[in-house]
Amino acid sequence: MNQPHRPTLTQYLIEQRRRFPAASGDLNALILDVSIACKAIARQVAFGELRAPGAVAGGAINVQGEVQKHLDVASNELFLRQAEWSGHLAGMASEEMDEPYPIPVDYPRGKYLLVFDPLDGSSNLDVNVTVGSIFSILRAPEPVASGGRALAAEDFLQPGTEQVAAGYALYGPVTMFVLSVGNGVVGFTLDVNVGEFKLTHPDLRVPADAQEFAINSSNARFWEPPVKRYVDECLAGRTGPRGKDFNMRWIASMVAEAHRILMRGGVFLYPRDSKDPTKAGRLRLLYEANPIGFVMEQAGARASTGRQPVLAVQPTGLHQRIGLVFGSKHEVERIERYHAEGGSRELPNPLFVERSLFRD
Numbered sequence: 001m002n003q004p005h006r007p008t009l010t011q012y013l014i015e016q017r018r019r020f021p022a023a024s025g026d027l028n029a030l031i032l033d034v035s036i037a038c039k040a041i042a043r044q045v046a047f048g049e050l051r052a053p054g055a056v057a058g059g060a061i062n063v064q065g066e067v068q069k070h071l072d073v074a075s076n077e078l079f080l081r082q083a084e085w086s087g088h089l090a091g092m093a094s095e096e097m098d099e100p101y102p103i104p105v106d107y108p109r110g111k112y113l114l115v116f117d118p119l120d121g122s123s124n125l126d127v128n129v130t131v132g133s134i135f136s137i138l139r140a141p142e143p144v145a146s147g148g149r150a151l152a153a154e155d156f157l158q159p160g161t162e163q164v165a166a167g168y169a170l171y172g173p174v175t176m177f178v179l180s181v182g183n184g185v186v187g188f189t190l191d192v193n194v195g196e197f198k199l200t201h202p203d204l205r206v207p208a209d210a211q212e213f214a215i216n217s218s219n220a221r222f223w224e225p226p227v228k229r230y231v232d233e234c235l236a237g238r239t240g241p242r243g244k245d246f247n248m249r250w251i252a253s254m255v256a257e258a259h260r261i262l263m264r265g266g267v268f269l270y271p272r273d274s275k276d277p278t279k280a281g282r283l284r285l286l287y288e289a290n291p292i293g294f295v296m297e298q299a300g301a302r303a304s305t306g307r308q309p310v311l312a313v314q315p316t317g318l319h320q321r322i323g324l325v326f327g328s329k330h331e332v333e334r335i336e337r338y339h340a341e342g343g344s345r346e347l348p349n350p351l352f353v354e355r356s357l358f359r360d
């Protein structure tokens with residue numbers, strides 16, 4: 001089968017830069033470094049337990065009380081080593097590091113900050129299910145970029161609307177790189193013959209309507225009423241208030257769920273709940289919710305806390321958690337509406353709804 005000519009990630013970035021004749025090219029170079037780190041992680045992941053005994057199964061407990069797999073740590077190192085030397089960054093922050101990582105003095109500082117989850121869904125590694133890396137690029141405050149003062153955690157506490165670029169890599173049956181530089185969302189597939197990401201999805205758009213939802217329903221007893229109402233209505237199916245049947249998925253790899261939604265629509269919820277009152281949600285704002293939220297909004301979907309757009313949230317901590325709902329616009333808007341209404345209403349009588357002409 002003849003393969004069509006497909007632009008590489010490098011070519012795509014050069015073409016994007018031509019829209020801004022004054023641009024220095026630093027952002028492009030940084031994104032390419034991130035993509036190289038992701039290619040290296042893809043290879044590590046692909047070797048699985050062959051890499052070293054305990055590579056996918058073993059791990060210690062990290063500062064956040066979660067199991068830190070060897071591959072979590074190795075992936076974090078690959079990001080650091082690939083991105084620290086170039087002079088495009090003033091610092092990095094990651095799920096796997098308690099504190100921000102300043103650029104070593106041997107290297108020049110640059111004007112961007114890189115925030116990442118080096119391996120999302122890593123609890124799926126030992127069962128060989130898709131995982132990925134998530135990244136977000138912010139501007140560094142000027143005094144930090146120019147070396148006038150030291151990097152601080154506060155420099156990263158910028159709302160998601162301030163992201164310059166964001167995306168993720170997916171390590172599944174094929175390796176993909178999905179990116180937004182604020183001009184829509186594009187997807188690349190790793191051509192392993194030449195080791196390059198090739199543009200395979202030039203304009204990713206999420207359908208506004210969907211009949212598929214993703215939520216960890218083992219947490220149902222901790223949900224707030226608006227979430228319970230939404231899920232109950234989905235489960236009620238064709239004879240319920242929604243008047244249609246819904247499908248359900250849960251991969252436990254947020255990045256893989258985001259990718260499915262980007263490909264065919266749907267909604268993902270990891271809402272704030274009462275399971276652990278010390279945590280405002282499961283997912284982390286700066287390196288999970290914000291980059292995925294940016295990609296979703298750029299693809300015409302919506303990302304929300306249930307109460308407000310997630311990209312509008314002013315962060316207060318580097319590893320802050322947040323309730324997150326994203327995906328097909330009309331579904332997310334409905335969930336927001338249920339939150340605004342308080343959401344404690346009873347389900348209407350299905351018989352009545354089935355006969356109603358005014359079902360929405």
Ligand code: AHG
Pocket residue numbers: 066095117119120121122123216252253254255270282
């Ligand atoms: P990470 O592997 O980076 O710690 O993130 C895992 C996250 C996310 O990817 C996924 O949606 C969620 O945790 C799974 O949570 P449950 O264990 O509650 O299913």
Ligand code: MN
Pocket residue numbers: 117119120121288
């Ligand atoms: Mn994660």
Ligand code: MN
Pocket residue numbers: 072095117118119120121122
């Ligand atoms: Mn992770």
